[in-house]
Amino acid sequence: MTDGLRIAFVGNALPRRCGIATFTCDLELAMRHLPEVAQTAIIAMCDPGGQYAFPPQVRWSVAQDDRGGYLAAADFINTQGYDVVCLQHEFGIYGGGAGEYILDLIAAVDAPLVTTLHTVLDQPNDGQRRVIEAIIAASARVVVMARKGRRILIDQYGADPAKILVIPHGIPEVPLVLPQYAKEKLGFAHHRIILTFGLISPNKGIETMIEAMLVVLAMVPDALYVVMGATHPALLRADGEAYRESLRAKVTTLGLDGHVVFIDRFVERPELLDHIAMCDVYVTPYLVESQMTSGTLAYSHGLGRPVVSTPYWHAAELLEDGSGLLVPFADPDRLGLAVADLLTDDEARLAMGRKAYVASRAMTWANTASRYGEAFQTVRRPVALTLPPVDLSHLAVMCDDTGLFQHAVFAVPDRHHGYCIDDNARALLLCCTLGATAASRPLIEKLRPRFAAFLQHGWNPDNGRFRNFLGYDRRWLEETGSEDSHGRTLWALGRCARYREGGVMAPWASALFASALHAVAGFTSPRAWAFTLLGLADYCLAHPRDHAAMHIRLDLGERLHQQLLACETGEWVWFEDRLTYDNARLCEALIITGKAVGRDDWTQAGLRALRWLIELQTAPAGYFRPVGSHGFLLVSRAAPMPFDQQPIEACATVAACIAAMSVDASRSWLAEAHKAFAWFTGANDLGLSLIDPLDGSCRDGLHPDRANENRGAESLLAYLLALADMEQANPAHRPIQPEPDILTSSPIQNLLS
CATH class of the missing domain: 3.40.50.2000 (Glycogen Phosphorylase B;)
Known part of the structure; x- marks a missing residue:
């Protein structure tokens, strides 16, 4: 769990006689009583000639027309190390033309800014427009109190809709009485x-x-x-x-x-x-x-x-x-x-x-404060997160000489359900992601060929598809697996094809990837498209002149983009009419592919959907709350259920946020990744860690009242892949490998050459 929030409010304060002063003090008081808030302070503005006996919560004051005072206030905020600055904006309470002096403070503060606009002008003069546009650009979130304000900011000021929150004016909690x-x-x-x-x-x-x-x-x-x-x-x-x-x-x-x-x-x-x-x-x-x-x-x-x-x-x-x-x-x-x-x-x-x-x-002010608290937690810069060590003990227990078992009863492998290519593909993906940087390299070197052999055995050349489920008696239970399992296998093969530490396994993976790729052209599952695109991200770097692969990459990227455009509305920014499993992988695939092939519209669409998903998956107290599996069969566009929560959602969200880091500087995506990873370690609805520090196993999910004590392959790999991604996101961590020397131009340029 993170430390309590420390919030600096900038605006007017009582006993100054104005509505902004009343609002600021009411909001500060309500925020102060939230359990996740450790400290609050008000930086109060003083009008010309105004001298006030401010209460103790006012830690600093600024004379409205003293331009140097704004920088001094910013220095105070920075020195005290506040996590968030909450600005109350109204024309007339800050100095300079159109109140422009406040821009000096905004530019100088280190902490993320959340601004409440008490007035939104639909016909501003040039000075007012310049100030508001600068405030919007500098703010991680902008709060308005009516839907009309949000519409004006989007239409008249070009504001990013993802930044704008509608939080109604707070009110006292008093009983209803007759007059x-x-x-x-x-x-x-x-x-x-x-x-x-x-x-x-x-x-x-x-x-x-x-x-x-x-x-x-x-x-x-x-x-x-x-x-x-x-x-x-x-x-x-x-x-x-x-x-x-x-x-x-x-x-x-x-x-x-x-x-x-x-x-x-x-x-x-x-x-x-x-x-x-x-x-x-x-x-x-x-x-x-x-x-x-x-x-x-x-x-x-x-x-x-x-x-x-x-x-x-x-x-x-x-x-x-x-x-x-x-x-x-x-x-x-x-x-x-x-x-x-x-x-x-x-x-x-x-x-x-x-x-x-x-x-x-x-x-009521308590509810209003909770909404603000949620906004503050979303933009808060992450407190340094100590990652657990990579422990593959339970992974080794879950394997035999065939591959990785699907399920476990508590921590004991369950042979009854046998194996699946989905999990063995994820396991190969993990081995190629951890690679030479892992402390458990000898175990990885032992297990990687085993997982690769499972994928090879799952390949059915008669129909060009992978089988999925294998019984413990080593008999396949089907001739053709699902589209999603095929896409996930291609993802692992693409990563392995780029993995230099694998020796002869890279050529093997490349050949099998190329053989299995063509079937995807007939797939209809958006997740299968996304998993394949993630595999293509690695495969195309290893084989930049494979024009056939590039054509399929462009086709799948366009399909995924069109899927979003066909389904999204102002309130529902998603690829389908419901949210199910591995959701953030759709966003990750579109972001990564758009960046790689130079399609900014794809990248922006992926970011747009990810912002929406992050907001939906953030609890009022600010921690990560994934879409529950009980909601998978809900009617179209219904609000997702909070339980049962699955590790696969936290893993996918970590990866998508890390992908977003490289293309979008408008918010702290690393903070969002930290928040999703912290779900594994106890920052969740039940305050329970899903990780067993003795063997690195991961519980299968959260029920409304307890954790699921079974520790199967999917949950284990979700945790280990998320941990590997978090380590890769650390700037001090060495990348998987350098780009191939052969790659001297963009994939699209290679395709057209």
Whole structure:
């Protein structure tokens, strides 16, 4: 398991009076209570003239217009060694044109950056666009609070969809209560209360609701509109209280004195929650559509208050399920009628409040923090991982003079099920991957010819296919194995063909590979295509002038790419309508092949699918959670089941992430590989290691309540192959072998020459 996360939050902080300050402090508090978080700190911005008695969690502060202060803050973050920096971005809280000073801090910090965009402009000016594009480029993840924000970032800013997360605004976890108790506590017991709260400024549309009170009072004479909140500090500095006074004058002009109450102060959370609890209807009559986030709306909705709002972006999404009412912008008559209808229909009003409360449970701060924690864990740079030593003791136990047994009862080989070419091919692949670097070289030299002989014996020249299952009585149980087992055998032969330490085995493997390759042209299994492509990656390096092999390579790569394009949608980025076994091998094959033959569209498609798969296979707490085998027969595009978890998925994910490292610098793929490998050693749903340190055996998987104590060939080889891949990913580790001297140009150039 990795050490606890250390997170630095950059933004505003209480007691500064603004929504960003409230959000930052709420998020920091919620994150601080997660078990996987070890330490948090806030780096707080100070507006001109602002001096604040910050709480202890604020470890550093920056004067907004002091450009040097941003670099000093970055130096503090780097010196303290935080794992992740979480930036809260809003135009106006950072110095320079369009807040560009924050880019200095971003460029100087060492830790990965996760940015929450509180405003997403669909029509930015040049300066705003430049700043947002720079922030997106520097961020490992970008969080928005509404789907509309994600769409704008993709369409208007060209952001990578894989980077963007939609995490709704957090809300307090409080019980659903009727308003009467809070009304009595606050002195409003004899009124129907309509509430608007937050920092007061002209874009909030308060004038509209004041005018709407004429309609409301005609139907509900005891209605009272409460406007709670201080004037926005920026407006206060520029114009004083002129705007608030204009609202008071409007109330008097319309004869509404006694029906509109102003509470002119910034209230702390307990008082705020009391005032929300007392209202019968909450109103956000904002004047413009392009309001991406409203904390006041989120809080009121989360406390189960019926909401009437204009259809700005956040409200339109939050209330689309009927948990509130939407009315046109700047239309006091429609607004007044909607509010009055709710105030006069107790059953409808209370039902709407209950619906809002239930719908918002996923947005409590604890749940919001978990979503952020998942994002932080995904981008966190890996803590140094000590790899176990390669121990082939159990591999030796699982073999006889024929080959590798399929299954075991506990750690004892199970002769009843005999052998299969799938496992013996994987075993040959392992021997050629470990090679001369392994401490167990004598055993490898002894076993490698045995596995090769099994593959040769499995070859059926009459039909050009490999058999798969062999009984313990040495009789084949079939004349033709599966397409997948054929592809996996080609993968092992391709690796062996490139393996110089094998002596005469390389020519043998090359000849058998060439004979068996042609059958793949008629295959329909995407995994068989992928396994064959992985074999071709090695074979084509050893035989760069085999034009027939190159033609098949290009054909299979195009098939796999087209398979993804045919199946993927915005929400389902995969090659098939369901996820089954060895999933990440499809991504690995497309990435490696695209890189080798110069097809960037294939490489990018493989990365796109791998990003999607990684997100799907990451538990909320950030550890690896592979697709469970119980989900293999699910209906099309259903969410995968979490159990039973198989070692083969962790192995495939390790390999795919290592392949991605060589072509994509936009995220830490090595960290993802570490996370998948750590599944073997205990970073999983049960916190159980699947590895027995006494013999290097690997348990066959995770059930919901225990590990499977049987230790068969597939699980053992999955672990050993993943371990070999992790060792190869270490920059200090010597590669399998240098590229052949004959290879002086790309495979495609060789093909065309």
